Amino acid sequence: MTRARLIERALLLAATVSGLSTVSIFVFMVILGLPILTAGHFSELLTGPWSPDHGVYGIRSMIVGSLTISFLSLLFAFPLSLGTSVLIAVLAPRGVALAMKRLVRFMTAIPTVVYGFVGIFLLVPIIRELFVHGSGMSILTAALLLAILISPTMILIFVDSFERVPRSYLTAVAALGGSRIDKLIHVILPCSWPGIVTGLVLALGRAMGDTMISLMVAGNSVGLPQSILDSSRTLTGHIGLIISADFDSLEFKALFACGLLLYLMTSIMVVIIRSLHFRAGVRGW
Amino acid sequence: MVMKRVKESIIVVLSWLCSLLLAGSVATIIGYLLFKGLATINLALIFGDTAPLEAIFLGRQVFNGLLPAMVGTLALVLLALIFAIPLGVAAGIYMAEYGKGRLKGWFSLFFDILASIPSIVVGLFGFSVAVFLHHNLSERIYPCLLIAALSLAFLVLPYIIRTTQVALESIPVTIRQTAPALGATKLQNISHVLLPHALSAMMSGIVLAMGRCAEDTAVIMLTGVVASAGMPRSIFAGFEALPFYIYYISAQYSDSRELASGYGAAIILLIICIMLFGLAFYIKARFELTFTARSGDKRRISQRIMKAPDRRKKSLKVNFQTEQSGQGTLL
Amino acid sequence: MKTKIRLSDISFSYGNKLIFKQINAEFAEHCITAIVGPSGQGKSTLLTIINRLWEDIPATNLHGKIEVWLNGTNGTPQDIYDSAYPADSLRRKVGMLFQTPNPLPMSIYRNVAFPLKLAGIKDRELVDHKVKTALRQAFLWKEVKDRLDDNALILSGGQQQRLCIARALIMEPEVLLLDEPTSSLDSRACKVIEELLLTLQQQCTIVMVSHYLDQVKRVADTTWQLEDGRLTRI
Amino acid sequence: MKTKIRLSDISFSYGNKLIFKQINAEFAEHCITAIVGPSGQGKSTLLTIINRLWEDIPATNLHGKIEVWLNGTNGTPQDIYDSAYPADSLRRKVGMLFQTPNPLPMSIYRNVAFPLKLAGIKDRELVDHKVKTALRQAFLWKEVKDRLDDNALILSGGQQQRLCIARALIMEPEVLLLDEPTSSLDSRACKVIEELLLTLQQQCTIVMVSHYLDQVKRVADTTWQLEDGRLTRI
Amino acid sequence: ADSLTPFQGETGTIKVSGGTAHIPVMKEAAKRIMTFNPEIRITIAGGGSGVGIKQVGEGLVDIGNSGRKAKDTEIAKYNLKMCKWAIDGVAVVVNPRNQVTSLTSAQLRDIYSGKVRNWQALGGADKPITVFTRDNSSGTRAVFWKKALAKGDITDRAHFVVSNGAMKAAVSQDPYAIGYVSVGYIDSSVTPMALDGVVPTLDNIKAGHYKIARGLYSNTRGEPSGLAKKLLDYLLSPEGQAIVADKGFIPVQ
Ligand SMILES: Nc1ncnc2c1ncn2[C@@H]1O[C@H](COP(=O)(O)OP(=O)(O)OP(=O)(O)O)[C@@H](O)[C@H]1O
Ligand SMILES: Nc1ncnc2c1ncn2[C@@H]1O[C@H](COP(=O)(O)OP(=O)(O)OP(=O)(O)O)[C@@H](O)[C@H]1O
């Protein structure tokens, strides 16, 4: 074999190894979670309560916790991000827009654990005092912090897709007597919907995949939350907590079910984004 | 029309409010951190009771100081990158230059999925692999610096692959064809022209990956970080790391001095991460400059647009746009 | 002939690059005025000065005065850079057509109706009627009447250009600025548009930039040459 | 006159867009052959077919045969698409110059020496000598001899274009393909390059795409017109 | 430093994990040993008693700490040897701002089972009670659950924390919290509760008045040997026991 072919093979090998790691994570989760998946507990696993004392290893509350926390954070972060991106891309004077953009990039550099740390000592007491109910460690607290964590992801993607709207459209609107807001409403937003959805989905993935914030400020109780002021546990936080359990126990095996679930949910999001881009690509955006 | 003006003002006001809210909350977070922690930043925070020079040059143990955690983080980042860079760059080159058709599509899907897997799942994977190997391969394998670094490598691998791929793919055709037209083989083209050209863009991806490694807590929490280990000495042992230290302190500080050191550690970690991200953007900015200079600086290109006969204007303009948007996707 | 637009002592620069130095000109009502000149001299820029479209471009600078005699103002001209005069009302009276057709990414119907929407006109029947009239005027109605809901981007270049004309006409502008309106069209489409311009002359004042001297000869009443920052009548 | 290159029944398409349909042509040795034609007809594409540079572009398709009479093969032509014949050796014999100068981001010296490096020639003195000769041939030596280590990107457009010519010449190619070599240059630089082409004619066969009919008249021995996928001699 | 002489000239690593109550003592001991002989490495991880037993059993660490006795099955399976070097009480703690400072066992069970949800019912402020607990691998929880709650239910509204330190931090932060920690962790930031009239002081525990007590164990697989043995010996030496006392536990010697 020639050197060139050898090197090509080596590169292919590297790509294969990287690709296989994705598969192997999945396979590992399945194999190790198999005992609990096959032990007839499958439906119980997804819908049952978590009560190892009674031999019940349902992760229902964690699923609910993950979903409520991440969607709530999206609910906070989306308007915030949309508003900020509109300011950056359309409304603000150049100086302000640039400064805001810098700030947003700076935010991407803040470590998650720092958010969690400040959250515990700053936000938790505020929430506790503000809403008399509960300890301050709650879905709301985690969602607020997560909202700040995921906003920069969304803003950067939104701004990028706003800026990709062809200039000729904007000039067309201006020449027809439209204002900045007309540009925004009639052209920029409709044209950048794939970008907006991408930003949303990526941010949701980020929120759902985050461990430290919910572990640190959501309180981690295993009950089904009744309100957003209740404490709750996410799938990721659950893994972080139960990892110290005996790893032959069913309790521990249930973690792989959590891992698998997280894996599948984020993969689905990826597929959504990819198909979106594919369709958008066909349409010429 | 009046209604419309009112509506427009509302949108403007709302969007300013959103931005202010966001900026305000970040300012609050950083301000709080600095307010609480700035006073603790001193040599004792890092070196504890040990004299700094002795700690650095004589390898004296540091207790109650951040040095072991900082060095641990450093070792972790370096080790993770040693695994991730060759693999990621090679896979990225494959994707950009050799991959085609369906195989490339599958790889691309896999890398996207890998990029989206929550870090704690990667950590769980690393932990299970370590335990699995411990049982089936060697008693000596257990969660340690090596396992943590390997897991982190998986975490940042897709970043490196993607930036490499995009950096290579966004090299303009004119440059891409220069060397082949002079008789270069594909490999020569890659090694003499394409890689050097893409290097700075790849660097910024690598620096971002470094930031990710330095920051991540969830992975190492499951794969070998410990509360107290001293300076890292062997890759087969547990280690301390800054982000875990912060988490640990937030959960179980025993006195206000320890808590204060947590704020200090948070500030230090923040500074490290910001420096890494700053570096990435600096490299990227330089890259953009040289990039445009290489493909003929903007002025020349616009002159070309002006000089060219009518029909051509459009295509040249389009080319220029795509060149730019290629850079846009980078970060 | 009545003057419709008067430029007095206009200087304009992009950053520190001076494009016009103290130019003066008058364009007559219901005439087609052509502006010719080498590439890069500022012909397009001149048009954007008349409808203030340059204002969105950073680091630009304008000195001088532009007056437009608008209908229903009893012969007193409007200073278009008067700070109390909003750019969007001006742009509704001064339509513009670009060198490359720029339909918006929406249906044909919505494209043409777009200016009405911006103006807040909601009456469905009125809009329908106006869209139809505008498309007829632009000689496009026949070709598109059965597919008004199709995306405008799938039209051919010539059709797109006429669509943009229809869109500009729907507001019944008093002035129409055309930037090389036929440069991206083949000769047949070109003819159609030239004829269209001649009929439009009755309704509005047309200022048009053109490269093609034979075209200018065919349609223009007056011609101005722009070179080295100066505008001279030829 | 001896034939240097013969195209037989060449068809080529990008995706499913057919660019050439069964074209045939012969280009004579030591002549300058010009190819003219409207934009977008495939003139650049034609050149890349002769040095196989299109092969890296996805979804392209070629049928037909191209023969080149290379030196030292006793008059038997080489089929360049013969699977045993590697593209890189072909490209060392068939140099190409692009429409826009494309120096690599390295020093002037290293730019010119780059093809030698690719060919694995390491002898320092030989390289020095060849670089000097190539730069002389390209009429660039005087202007750059004192700054061979400067980055090539700081050269002016005309100098860059000559640099690229020197780089193409250093391999002593038998055929030189030029894609609108003067399109980005001012008229003085243009002259210099035209003269250069006339002297190069002695050493190689030149096929050149040009827009400027006066230029073609000045330098070309034969002219082919490319239009609607067909190549005709004029 | 007589107790440290056995470490003279040794090199190697001791890996410790498990019970979080042990950590302060372990850290101090490690610090002294590593200062005495820098060639020795001691890494200390938490995780909880379950982790300690499991990991030492699997050979992942050299010493696994637990705040409870290993179960017979565990001892049999891994051939564990236990070394008890301190006695510890588990105290119910509340925030210093809380007026309630004494509970009966029944009240405690009601709080933890979720029957009583407001401090008012116990004579405190009209505020909901925030219940904190530990996860299942915790030895502190095991002892508390068995001896204080009599294996009663723990409400699923309870917040979970991962360690003794975290428990203390959480309770000291939240004025309406209740939790339980190892007495070694008690300081002015939390108030220990008298249970059935008995205050969880070291004296009361030593005297056997306060019932929720346990040993702190360090487990090894098989008989301790090498450095691990030396570390255990050190903990039992006078100097080690002084550390134990200093950190708020009851020495065994
Ligand atoms: N946004 C801009 N910023 C800076 N300079 C600009 C900008 N737009 C145009 N210019 C410059 O202003 C000059 C005039 O440009 P303009 O587009 O008005 O020329 P033109 O006469 O319409 O040319 P053409 O016939 O090629 O369309 C040109 O030199 C151009 O480089
Ligand atoms: N990589 C490509 N993929 C698909 N189509 C292409 C590609 N390159 C060129 N084409 C198309 O092939 C046709 C011929 O292109 P080519 O660049 O050869 O034209 P040309 O005659 O050199 O034009 P010009 O005078 O503008 O340089 C054009 O219609 C172009 O759109």
Ligand SMILES: [Mg+2]
């Ligand atoms: Mg123009």
Ligand SMILES: [Mg+2]
């Ligand atoms: Mg061409």
